Amino acid sequence: MKYLPLVLAALFRRKTRTLLTLLSVLAAFLLFGLLDSVRSAFAQVGSTVVGVDRLITVSKVSFTLSLPKSLLERIEATPGVAAVSYANWFGGVYQDPKNFFANEAVAENFFDLYPEWKLPAQQRQAFHDTRTGAVVGESLAREFNWKLGDKIPLQATIFPQKGGANTWTFDLVGIFHVADEKLKGNEQILFFNWKYFDEARAFGNGNIGWYVTKVANRDQANQVAQAVDRLSANSEHETKTQSEQAFAASFVSQFADIGLIVGAIMGAVFFTLVLLTGNTMAQAVRERVPELAVLKTIGFSNRSVLGLVLSEAVIMLLIGSAAGLLIAGVVVGGVRAKMGEGIPMLPIRGAIWSRGLVIAVLIGLLVGVLPALRGMRLRIVDALAGR
Amino acid sequence: MSFMRKVGVGLGAVAGVVVPVVVLVLLPWWMLPALAVLVAAWMAFTRVGQQAWSVTRVGLATILQRLGSSLVVVIGIAGVVGVLVALLAMAEGFKATLRQSGTDDTAIVIRAGALTELNSVLDHDTATLVSQAPQVLKNATGAPIASAELVLVASLPKKSTGADANVEIRGIGERAWDLRPQTRIIAGRRFNAGLRELIVGKGARAQFTGLDVGSTLKLNGQLWTVVGEFDSGDANNSDLWADTAVVGSTYRRGSSTTSITVKLTDAAAFDAFKAGLASDRRLQIDTFTTRDYYNRQSENLSNVITVLGTTVGIIMALGAVFGALNTMYAAVATRTREIATLRAIGFRGTPVVVSVMLETVLLAILGGGTGALIAWAIFDNYTASTLGANFSQVVFNFKVSPQLLLKGLKWALAIGVIGGLFPAMRAARMPVTSGLREL
Numbered sequence: 001m002k003y004l005p006l007v008l009a010a011l012f013r014r015k016t017r018t019l020l021t022l023l024s025v026l027a028a029f030l031l032f033g034l035l036d037s038v039r040s041a042f043a044q045v046g047s048t049v050v051g052v053d054r055l056i057t058v059s060k061v062s063f064t065l066s067l068p069k070s071l072l073e074r075i076e077a078t079p080g081v082a083a084v085s086y087a088n089w090f091g092g093v094y095q096d097p098k099n100f101f102a103n104e105a106v107a108e109n110f111f112d113l114y115p116e117w118k119l120p121a122q123q124r125q126a127f128h129d130t131r132t133g134a135v136v137g138e139s140l141a142r143e144f145n146w147k148l149g150d151k152i153p154l155q156a157t158i159f160p161q162k163g164g165a166n167t168w169t170f171d172l173v174g175i176f177h178v179a180d181e182k183l184k185g186n187e188q189i190l191f192f193n194w195k196y197f198d199e200a201r202a203f204g205n206g207n208i209g210w211y212v213t214k215v216a217n218r219d220q221a222n223q224v225a226q227a228v229d230r231l232s233a234n235s236e237h238e239t240k241t242q243s244e245q246a247f248a249a250s251f252v253s254q255f256a257d258i259g260l261i262v263g264a265i266m267g268a269v270f271f272t273l274v275l276l277t278g279n280t281m282a283q284a285v286r287e288r289v290p291e292l293a294v295l296k297t298i299g300f301s302n303r304s305v306l307g308l309v310l311s312e313a314v315i316m317l318l319i320g321s322a323a324g325l326l327i328a329g330v331v332v333g334g335v336r337a338k339m340g341e342g343i344p345m346l347p348i349r350g351a352i353w354s355r356g357l358v359i360a361v362l363i364g365l366l367v368g369v370l371p372a373l374r375g376m377r378l379r380i381v382d383a384l385a386g387r
Numbered sequence: 388m389s390f391m392r393k394v395g396v397g398l399g400a401v402a403g404v405v406v407p408v409v410v411l412v413l414l415p416w417w418m419l420p421a422l423a424v425l426v427a428a429w430m431a432f433t434r435v436g437q438q439a440w441s442v443t444r445v446g447l448a449t450i451l452q453r454l455g456s457s458l459v460v461v462i463g464i465a466g467v468v469g470v471l472v473a474l475l476a477m478a479e480g481f482k483a484t485l486r487q488s489g490t491d492d493t494a495i496v497i498r499a500g501a502l503t504e505l506n507s508v509l510d511h512d513t514a515t516l517v518s519q520a521p522q523v524l525k526n527a528t529g530a531p532i533a534s535a536e537l538v539l540v541a542s543l544p545k546k547s548t549g550a551d552a553n554v555e556i557r558g559i560g561e562r563a564w565d566l567r568p569q570t571r572i573i574a575g576r577r578f579n580a581g582l583r584e585l586i587v588g589k590g591a592r593a594q595f596t597g598l599d600v601g602s603t604l605k606l607n608g609q610l611w612t613v614v615g616e617f618d619s620g621d622a623n624n625s626d627l628w629a630d631t632a633v634v635g636s637t638y639r640r641g642s643s644t645t646s647i648t649v650k651l652t653d654a655a656a657f658d659a660f661k662a663g664l665a666s667d668r669r670l671q672i673d674t675f676t677t678r679d680y681y682n683r684q685s686e687n688l689s690n691v692i693t694v695l696g697t698t699v700g701i702i703m704a705l706g707a708v709f710g711a712l713n714t715m716y717a718a719v720a721t722r723t724r725e726i727a728t729l730r731a732i733g734f735r736g737t738p739v740v741v742s743v744m745l746e747t748v749l750l751a752i753l754g755g756g757t758g759a760l761i762a763w764a765i766f767d768n769y770t771a772s773t774l775g776a777n778f779s780q781v782v783f784n785f786k787v788s789p790q791l792l793l794k795g796l797k798w799a800l801a802i803g804v805i806g807g808l809f810p811a812m813r814a815a816r817m818p819v820t821s822g823l824r825e826l
Contacts (some may be wrong), residue, residue, distance in 0.1 A: 021709070064637075158506040
């Protein structure tokens, strides 16, 4: 620690060079922050802790096909099942197809299975009492500036009403809130009453999109899932039951291999960064050979010269990466505030920070090691003589 | 005075950065070689130009001694251009695949408001009414060239991950082949109407397991045989095709379908076709040309990728600019005495500026070219797939077009110009006396 002023003095010996190197480190880590924020948003879809005790049952052929309602009682009677609810994808469009958000018809008890979605009791009652009632997540309501009591018209894409009308109008009676930052994406959904949906739709009546099952004991989730699938084995409607995260993860993985794309970009970025800072460090040490020799002459050991040069590199990377991650944090915050919290970008917090700083230290050591070894192996006489 | 002068130089430098970059971006491609010829002519035929050339030659000759730091510029810019070109090639490829799937003289009809075929349901009467519209082209036997199609989704394991992903199953009518003349059978044969036989698209076969010709697969509890493989060169390559009626009975859809595609007498007949169907009160449908329908599907994703690619590119380019600046400042610093000597014996500032700029630009072109070539070698025709509008995998190839390569080269030039300008100015403005004294 006592050598810190010495290291800093060495760093700012050539202000332009250090500044430019810092800026390119900053650019690299700004990019790292942004990409890792996107990557972790996709990665955590399948790994959130909430939801391990919930199973999703869909048609085995494809989750776009529906299941008969007769399964409900049989799933409820399966040992190990605590509660069962069901829902159907509606796919309605609000004003313009670009305003995409999920909207689903859900059974009465749906919110019982999702305790992390906080809906005030009064609004819950209103949802129950209003046939055309709908509840939406807080961030979705903010995005479209909806207030309780508003009428929300959705254009059906799959389900026209009986008689051919294509517009379903819902009364907004509740706004739910999700406390956990990582699950904020769930606030981007509109729910409405199954009863209204099933009575009014032109076809498919009585069929169900998917079942949600809450298991009594999460350790038995696998056995329960298998038991549920056995109910319909060899029937016309075979099912596939998996945990909620597994379902979500398999859905996300169909979009693209986000991890691969992001990994490839980061690889290119950091490869360039290593070369660039490595070159800078080599230059810095080359210019300072006589100075290092003086240090050694006045009694610095080989090891402390090695340490000095290495810490110079590491400190440069740390300053640059911290600045880059800070800016990335501001950018991500801004994007989330503007586009709504449903976009796949996690705020830059502990995990991303620690990953970034660890990478910074590793790159620092990597680019510092060759120049540092050179500094360590200097022969004082040769270096002072300028040989 | 000196303050005003500094402000003036600063403003000049900013203009020097912004103007060439804007010009570069807007420049048509043939201007680039023209510009190069112009610079070459200037160097060959004017006195200042000849001076500039000789200074540049000295600079280029010493590049090998500064190999490490010069490589930083080359590799940094190669990285930027490579990533940019790869990402844009992805957007371009997806767009091209869907664009080729449609034409202006075929039209698709789906239920009003459905947006995609998967959401749509049409009953048998609607299908008949649509195919009897007067603008629909008839074949030699007088039958309308129309295909009532039934789009469904099945989940099959993907080769790459082993995890289930969605594949589109498209029931087609017998005239579908006339509607998509570019489609060829590349293995096996066509399916026979009325049998549980499938043919698989080239892309689908490459992405999913168990779709080789001759294999059987179970769909909704019934066994189907894969009898052929087809190549259409467009989004249909991601499909499995079978007979509409058989698919309908397997999935208990009765005689309903999801869409009807028709061949129009010519592209100009579309407006009349659309208006005719819209005025029929028995029909509740939306009509699009297939070109329009497929283009709309690619819009969102290709926009997202383009924005992502450009953002990543800009941030990486900033990093590369700082790297280039660093290198060129160092290059100028090591040549301080030499440049000062040139100034002392009467060389003006311009040749010095030009030589430093030219050196950076050459390094940048080398880097940009390398990056673009690497992206082309790895990613041209690289196959990927994503979830398309029908909730199923759309297989597409990355497309590294000449325009994209040129775009990458332009980015490289812009980085080179910015990265060279400031060091060049420092070299030219260096006081001769102190420069000569520099060790």
